[in-house]
Amino acid sequence: AQSSVTVFGIVDVAVRHVDGDGTTKTLLSSGGLSTGRIGFRGIEDLGGGLKAGFWLESQVNADDGTQPQARFWHRRATVSLISDSLGEVRLGRDFAPTYSAFADYDAFGDNGVAAFTAMYKPRTVSGTTPQTAVRDDNQVSYILPTTLGGIYGQASVAAGEGTKGSKYYGGRIGYKTGPFDVSAAYGQTELASSDDKYKLFVVGGSYDFGVAKILAAYQEAKYDVGVASIDGLKDKLLTVGATVPVGAFVIRASYDQVKADDDKNAKRLSLGGIYNLSKRTAFYGTYSVIDNDDAGTFVVADSPAVAAGKKSQGVEVGVRHSF
Amino acid sequence: AQSSVTVFGIVDVAVRHVDGDGTTKTLLSSGGLSTGRIGFRGIEDLGGGLKAGFWLESQVNADDGTQPQARFWHRRATVSLISDSLGEVRLGRDFAPTYSAFADYDAFGDNGVAAFTAMYKPRTVSGTTPQTAVRDDNQVSYILPTTLGGIYGQASVAAGEGTKGSKYYGGRIGYKTGPFDVSAAYGQTELASSDDKYKLFVVGGSYDFGVAKILAAYQEAKYDVGVASIDGLKDKLLTVGATVPVGAFVIRASYDQVKADDDKNAKRLSLGGIYNLSKRTAFYGTYSVIDNDDAGTFVVADSPAVAAGKKSQGVEVGVRHSF
């Protein structure tokens, strides 16, 4: 019945201008500050410190009214049993713990022209690309309770169910106390065959000094695969950032660097500001520039593409409204 | 949270019978009186006469449980900042102002067998059909405040974003006082190239005499394009209608006429009645007949098609329920 459901969401639309080595494009974009979404969630208290909960969340691209086609509940579809003392068992589609372990320490939260996933591109090996970079289908997770004196963590297994690149296990362990937060994660995805592994190691942390919060994260992706040209290849991604609250304003900045064994390298600088009109509504502006090195072809947005070593930059100004 | 969201919608299903020059078809239809929909919307008061708002609206075809596939939030997906004194800025997918400027004065509101868009068919030029006949993706609109003594208006720009036939700008200005309402609109859409323009001029008005409301609208679509066979071609559409309230009943009637430079012409008569069981629930019946002239092949519903100059007619009886 109604009382057990919370309807929530975000509508976030911006005017974006991107420049790929001189080729420019102006467009309306969605999710510049936070990905647009609509969701339904609820928690039932079963007594004795036990709770049951559900969470269904769909992506909303308000610029054109679309949503990712294949999965309506693309962002999350889970059912949970939660014990205050023993922790949570969560079943369904959800974030992979290796993703959260990086995203939680990115100053721009993987959104808009500064999204870090623009510089985190899993490779295709024998026709299979890891499907577990952000979320996993068919995931069973155990999440530690919040009663462990600041220690938190999650262990997850995702059934492949015949979809190549989807069989995953991973975990994250962290410690958070007052202004201090640090965590590490490891995950492994099976690619075309059980001999091909995509391994991801992530470490990150943040410290909130009050006048500014400093964030940093590092991840290393390694391909242990049967294809000689890719076997052993490593992609390294680093982000260092800060958020500075000034009254209703928040200033954000980050520096990212990607280094790959095959010279697909790049550096990136992102700068942005948020003006909170209320807790639910904010204006924002973000600028990001990717300076590709060597064989790097990273771009701030899907299009326009750039040739190896060329620059891609973008700016957007928008409004985010939560409900 | 819940309190900031309004869930609303319409489920409207009818039994429809159509006759295309003797070929008949009986079916269940959706949206005979109002297009079926479900939506989520909310307004946040930011203080100082400023508000933020969102609107997500999906089409519901309750006859078969479908919705338009490509865009779940096909009907509207917008975020707004609204100043009581300065007006509204609205971003996202929304009606084109040129569409509203005609639809607001159609006695049948573009629904069911009497829908005016059955007689408003933008042409395909060099493979591109205007995508802006009803709604625009990626639209930025400025809407005048309601404090201008009856003057209202909207100016809109839609980014093309590489989809041909989608780059649009348009505006509407109107005056409404007591029973009187009149407006005019102009819009221009870029087709396959920036040399190909689809131009739409619309004017309409209504007067509510109490015993009856009289409505009329006229639109002229002009193709300024590089293709010689279509360049300069005009499609003219006129509607004249009335709605007559009689207790819980409303009688509706309209006469439409379309005249094109290439003789794709037609006349149409529509008659209907609504019986309001409550503010939220109504029975209705509608009859419409299109009498094609010369090269005209307009039909009251997608199927059955008719040969040039032949008659198409349809009748439907249904129930509309709002929530």
Place this chain on the structure above:
Amino acid sequence: AQSSVTVFGIVDVAVRHVDGDGTTKTLLSSGGLSTGRIGFRGIEDLGGGLKAGFWLESQVNADDGTQPQARFWHRRATVSLISDSLGEVRLGRDFAPTYSAFADYDAFGDNGVAAFTAMYKPRTVSGTTPQTAVRDDNQVSYILPTTLGGIYGQASVAAGEGTKGSKYYGGRIGYKTGPFDVSAAYGQTELASSDDKYKLFVVGGSYDFGVAKILAAYQEAKYDVGVASIDGLKDKLLTVGATVPVGAFVIRASYDQVKADDDKNAKRLSLGGIYNLSKRTAFYGTYSVIDNDDAGTFVVADSPAVAAGKKSQGVEVGVRHSF
């Protein structure tokens, strides 16, 4: 407005293991106890014993966030007018009465590895498969009022609208008093041509002894078609089951048997248990084994397939949460 809408749903995810003649598969599944769903419904009291109502219900596969693609409101999309004394007229997509007449007496309610539809597979005749086995698009139903001293019933017609295998009429009549419930149904679907008929006759009943509820249902599908090899063919399906409440537990068991004129035969045993943590949340476990005879190739889940006469079995353990 908000107050007129009830948001409801089920998220149900299980860990499933299936074995098709030795080929095994472990996966996360959705809907093991009840099909996952989210819906919006409401009833308006029009006064004088008359009500209007709507019901929109979408399937939710929480294991991977998907929903059936073609129809978002796949489970139900209807508008109703309901008279306390005269009954209900319901328009839209809904269950076929012949389906409910079997499903209501299945101990496992057509869900998970024990779902009876795994043994009810309508045949394809001249390229057309009946689309009416579970639900009908474009259905008009009349449902008897609840004031007839235990007699209940429904008559339904579904317009084909050019989709082969969709034109249907059917009805169900039943009697329910105290612990006793019995009903019979008949339905007929037009296949590729109006000469090809798929006829379904169903009878079922249940008796609740308190310590146990006994259920049984039988259906006979007959093909009266122009294709000689299938003409006159009959598929017979029988289920006998029981549900036994033991405190917060419910034990379930059923035996199914399918017999076809072309020897596509099978027997099946299903066993399961439910533990209700609350009215809204339950753990469950289900085991089912299909023993194919002769040409039978039935399987407990879509995959793995089995050769004729081979065994298919599956087990799942999950959690269902309603909201």
